[in-house]
Amino acid sequence: MNALVSTFRQLHNGPQLLRLANAWDAGSARLIESLGAQAVATTSAGVSWSQGYADGQKMPADVAIAAARSIARVLQVPLTVDAENGYSDDPQAVAAHVMRLADSGVAGINIEDGNDAPDLLARKISAIKDAAAKAGADIFVNIRTDVYLRGLAPEAERVQEVLSRAALYRAAGADGLFVPGVCKAEEIQRIAGAAGLPLNVMDWPGVPDAAQLAALGVRRLSAGSGIAEALWGVGREMAQSFLDGGNIGPLKDKAMTYGQIQQLFLAR
Template identity: 55%
Template sequence: MTARPDAATAFHRLHRGPDLLVLANAWDAGTARLMESVGSRAVATTSAGVAWAHGYADGDTLPVDLLVATAAAIVRAVNVPVSTDIEGGYSDSPGAVGELAARLVDAGVSGINIEDGAGAPDRLCAKIEAVRRAAEARGVNLYINARTDVYLRGLAPPESRVEETLARARRYGEAGASGIFVPGVTAPEDIRRIAAGTELPLNVMARPGLPAGPDLARLGARRLSAGSALSEALFSQLSALARSFLETGDSNLVCVAAKSYGDLNALMSKRA
């Protein structure tokens, strides 16, 4: 696999177009191909879904070799730009995070998500700078979506969360970020103020009570991600079906798939 500068350029363009970019996050090559088949204009991974699919917990525990292999498999499976969630970069070392970014660019990835979590903004700035250098060395304008957990983790009092988010967005943008991801924000006025207060395209994440897509676009958001919601829903349903089947042995409980074997096999047989 080789770096795909054209795909990265196209991914940037999707954040500047007239429509909200809605991403139904995938976690492996099969779900990526499925998301593309139902109309996703790009594929972004959910770190939780990728970790769970490999039997690891979310939270920087996935071995990076598995992360890179998953990204490469997804790039092979689809024709749209691919963005990979790298959590906090799986290291406190900016150099190591830059090396990971280089491997992902070489695998054909067009964008990444990288988060501050509970850490200091200085640490994420250093990681973003390392990622940007690594991507530029390969001639790729990687889309770096800087995630701040100000809302998700309650890192500031409610009355100052907008200001803290915008302060971090400024710093992350200066370090080389392409966009700002603010999971946990749902209030329309907060979304409007954040979108208006930064030049970085605003990414929000599906949460109960979040305004619908057209309303988010009017408020200034540019990207809506499902996050781990689809993976959570599927694992929950799978658990219930498997438990019922194991307890009853009733084949009718599990032979109710919305997609037939033939449909799914035909989808996976297509060459990207």
Template identity: 50%
Template sequence: MQVRHDVLFHALHADGLLMLANCWDAGSARIVAATGAKALATSSAAVAWSHGFADGSTLPRDLLMASVKGIVRASSLPLTVDAEDGYSDDPAQAAALAGELIDAGVVGINIEDGNGTPELLADKIRAIRAVADARGVNLFINARADVYLRGIDASERVQETIRRAALYEAAGASGLFVPAMVAEDDIATVIKATRLPLNVMVRDGVPPLARLVQLGVRRLSAGSAISEAMFGCVDALSRQFLDSGKVNEAGLPRMGYGALNSLMAQ
């Protein structure tokens, strides 16, 4: 009997380190899936940039849903979607978006406190959990605490992260995401203080994989790093072409036409 994707996605956080090479559309999802990934995740920045919008809840929801549906069509792997702040300060609207994502086949979301209060995010999580429960889906709600991104005093970051973790867990969160937290002592302290599986993001200073496993981190996200590199290649090669009439990708990896076309035809 095939395991439900929501059950599988939760299980992937129970042991070891789940690594998510964030994608942004159906094509990038197919490439990531072909590398042997166990699940797929979107990056809100990468999805927004792929449509010509800035990151930060500026992407129209219909374009977000178009990207999500394309990814679901292209891959059978469990998918979690970065829903930013739910695209609304209204918990009911954030929950309605989560319902649309569930209906499209999504089994996990990231939702952040960002510029809002932790109490507002807790309200959103409660509303989203109710919508997911009504659909009979154990949605993995990854609560993103932006403590390290919002200028909170360094001496207060760990305790504030722990406070928010407790608040979000009580509201129905499944996991805790703390981008920009890289110090081993901070990571270890937070892991000991919460039952939520901890998600960290690739960033300068993040401990190596083996150490993350030792510390008990359960999820590592690439975030926007892969898309930043990809768009950097587009920029460099486009400038080169306009300057010289050539595309010399020396030093850059390349997937040939045949390989790409074959992959996309699956």
């Protein structure tokens, strides 16, 4: 188990930008792995939808943990799970949930501050790290701060707000910093250079390309829920075509074959 965590930690140290195409279930995770991914991440939105819940802390912890266990079962590369806010406001409960994820084979998590006070997330991080140390376990804790995503500070103050939160989270034991929504090259470079944690950004309109991000000091790039959203759109189009005319339409030509999909799992 710790070997996967060690591998995952090393992937944040280069020499290449770690690219995470976010999965939403075991099948999509296995597909992504088969394409050469060094690690697989989940999208909380995609996982929530696949389990029949709205995104945004609506999915029960037990459902989320069971989904993570199902995904980890089919992978041989490290898995990092979007754990939203840790499924609780109680730091000890959050730590217990995260240890269940670690026991399920998860190498890393994302946990977010959202609209909560930064101090609450810092206490959650400390509780996770304490629980892991007592259990002789390890898990990479990537902290998502929503300063940009939710506009939690005036535009001119967002870099400094991110850095202030990063210092608090780093002191609590965080291993990485995720800043979805940041797009400007100069702001990305400032955060990467001063946060003291490997910086993770998200594919977003206006974000520099992967090569530029690496040059700016970014260590990790996430697709977020974009792939899942696109496939929901394709699925809607094909299902509507079938309901309207009795066939699934021209997108069928892009489908993987039954045998190709079967082989992803028979190979295990």
